Amino acid sequence: MQFEFRLPDIGEGVVEGEILKWMVKEGDHVSEDQSLVEVMTDKVNVQIPSPKSGVVSKILAKNGEVAKVGQVIVVIEVSGEPGSLPVQERGPATARPEVETGATQTLQTPISPDRVLATPATRKLARELGIEIAKVKGTGPQGRVTDDDLRKVAGGPQTVQPVIAVGERDRTEERVPLRGVRKAVAERKTKSSNTAAHVTVVEEVDMTELVLLKEAFKGSAEKRGVKLTFLPLMIKAVIPALREFPYVNSILDDAQAEIVLKKHYNIGIAMDTEQGLVVPVVKDVDKKDIFVIAGEIEQLAQKARSGQLSLDEVHGSTFTITNIGSIGGLFSTPITNYPEVAILGVHRISKRPVVRDGKIEVRDIMYAALSFDHRVFDGAYAARFLRSLIDTVQEPKKLLAEIL
Numbered sequence: 386m387q388f389e390f391r392l393p394d395i396g397e398g399v400v401e402g403e404i405l406k407w408m409v410k411e412g413d414h415v416s417e418d419q420s421l422v423e424v425m426t427d428k429v430n431v432q433i434p435s436p437k438s439g440v441v442s443k444i445l446a447k448n449g450e451v452a453k454v455g456q457v458i459v460v461i462e463v464s465g466e467p468g469s470l471p472v473q474e475r476g477p478a479t480a481r482p483e484v485e486t487g488a489t490q491t492l493q494t495p496i497s498p499d500r501v502l503a504t505p506a507t508r509k510l511a512r513e514l515g516i517e518i519a520k521v522k523g524t525g526p527q528g529r530v531t532d533d534d535l536r537k538v539a540g541g542p543q544t545v546q547p548v549i550a551v552g553e554r555d556r557t558e559e560r561v562p563l564r565g566v567r568k569a570v571a572e573r574k575t576k577s578s579n580t581a582a583h584v585t586v587v588e589e590v591d592m593t594e595l596v597l598l599k600e601a602f603k604g605s606a607e608k609r610g611v612k613l614t615f616l617p618l619m620i621k622a623v624i625p626a627l628r629e630f631p632y633v634n635s636i637l638d639d640a641q642a643e644i645v646l647k648k649h650y651n652i653g654i655a656m657d658t659e660q661g662l663v664v665p666v667v668k669d670v671d672k673k674d675i676f677v678i679a680g681e682i683e684q685l686a687q688k689a690r691s692g693q694l695s696l697d698e699v700h701g702s703t704f705t706i707t708n709i710g711s712i713g714g715l716f717s718t719p720i721t722n723y724p725e726v727a728i729l730g731v732h733r734i735s736k737r738p739v740v741r742d743g744k745i746e747v748r749d750i751m752y753a754a755l756s757f758d759h760r761v762f763d764g765a766y767a768a769r770f771l772r773s774l775i776d777t778v779q780e781p782k783k784l785l786a787e788i789l
Contacts (some may be wrong), residue, residue: 388437389457392424399426401453404446408432413441415461424459426569429663429699430692438517439463469634496558507532514539519673567661577723580639581584582759585718588771592734592749594781595622600783609676616708619680619731620652621787624671626773627704632762633770634703636724644726646760653722654682656689657712663689664722666702683783710734716752726761729774730754 392402402424409415414592421435439461446458484706502701507530511518516538523530563571577583595618606613627650635646650671653664665685667678688694710733719730730753737750753774757767777783 386463387442388439388461388463390421390436390461391455392458392461393433393454394454399454401407401451402426403451404448404458405430407444409441409620411441411444415439418470424452425692428537429694431696435461437461437463446603450695477595492518507535511535527683541701544782570662573723574720577720580723581637581721581726583718583756584759584764584767585754585756586767587716587752587754588768588772588775590751590753590775591739591779592751592778594784595619595778596734596749598781598784605674606679609680611676611679611683613675613679613732614682615710615731616654616682616706617675618784619706619729620667620670620678620710621675622651622777623652623704623729623774624704625777625783629773630762630766630770631773632766633727633757635726635761636703637726637758637761638724647703647704651701653705653725654685655705655707655719655728656686656721658666658689658692660692663694663699664702664705665694665698666700668701705729710751718754719756721756721758726758727767728756730756 389622397426405423405425407422408420415421415435415438417438418434420432423430423432425431442460442462444459446452446456452458508518510532511521511530514535516535518530518535521530521534521538522528524534525531583656592615595615599613599615599618603613631646632644634650635644636645637675649669651666651668652670653666655662655664665688667673667681667685670678673681685694685698688698702722702725705725707717707719707728707730709717709719710731714732717730719728721728722752732752732754734749734751736747738745739748739750740746741748753771755767755771777787
């Protein structure tokens with residue numbers, strides 16, 4: 386019998402995924418739990434195993450297509466087991482009778498809003514425009530309803546593309562689909578920017594003691610087979626400040642109008658990859674030493690570069706650190722990792738002349754930038770948090786007590 390395998394709900398609010406690569410082809414025999422297909426969601430890449438043993442009868446979602454959770458993506462012929470009716474007998478699941486209303490009309494007979502293929506942002510726009518999205522005919526891939534489709538129905542302005550001769554088009558522009566990780570970054574940062582009241586406080590940090598400490602522990606790290614960078618040290622140094630100022634280590638539940646103070650310390654690490662920005666999470670950092678944290682960061686970085694992070698590895702952060710200093714830049718104003726309410730940007734460390742006790746000294750100086758949601762706490766609270774962090778970084782005894 387034929388078994389229709391639908392794109393499963395893999396959790397964390399994922400509603401659709403892009404088919405990256407099929408590990409099988411039509412006619413292949415697959416075993417239960419064998420890797421079937423790799424799917425890119427708005428959070429991570431996931432290899433989905435086959436739930437049945439049998440022969441791949443028909444692949445219904447091609448590489449590059451976006452499939453919705455619950456959509457049939459492959460049919461497997463399972464010997465000696467009752468199953469679903471063949472797909473050809475059931476008819477295409479997305480077939481809908483359309484109303485002939487002219488080339489520019491985008492209305493069709495009503496269908497369930499839950500069956501409409503559209504992003505959450507597009508659904509929100511439909512609500513704002515007062516449009517019943519189930520009545521809108523999508524012009525995107527696989528019938529996806531786009532923002533432009535909604536604006537056509539609303540009679541709003543359209544994006545007009547210049548007319549370019551076919552021979553000239555390739556020389557004048559290149560169109561890159563906004564999807565996968567890049568699309569997820571765009572949606573999350575737009576939501577954070579549009580929702581939170583962002584403010585950034587910047588402080589100058591004397592990193593001289595931290596630089597010396599890193600060099601002192603370099604040999605111990607090598608013996609443990611890990612590379613010690615400044616990031617594990619900064620992660621440990623920030624914990625006392627998060628304890629002292631708990632609103633920095635919180636999230637804002639807009640739906641319930643509640644500030645949720647977190648009693649654990651899971652630090653998101655913003656990482657630059659070829660696919661775009663990803664934020665894997667080092668969990669319970671207050672219970673780990675710098676060598677364990679350094680090893681976990683290395684492992685997460687390797688998975689991030691290869692697109693093999695699991696959902697658990699990008700979920701559950703309470704506070705995020707973004708390290709721009711390894712690339713460049715004097716200082717930045719990072720955007721919070723919504724629904725978190727604060728993010729710390731650490732930057733390039735450079736030797737600068739500073740005045741200490743009336744004398745000019747050359748010290749290792751860095752700018753630290755804390756961006757935060759002004760709805761949750763104020764600038765004075767943010768400044769005190771940074772001062773607490775600086776006191777730990779600049780006081781060797783405090784730092785030693787925290788990092789080991």
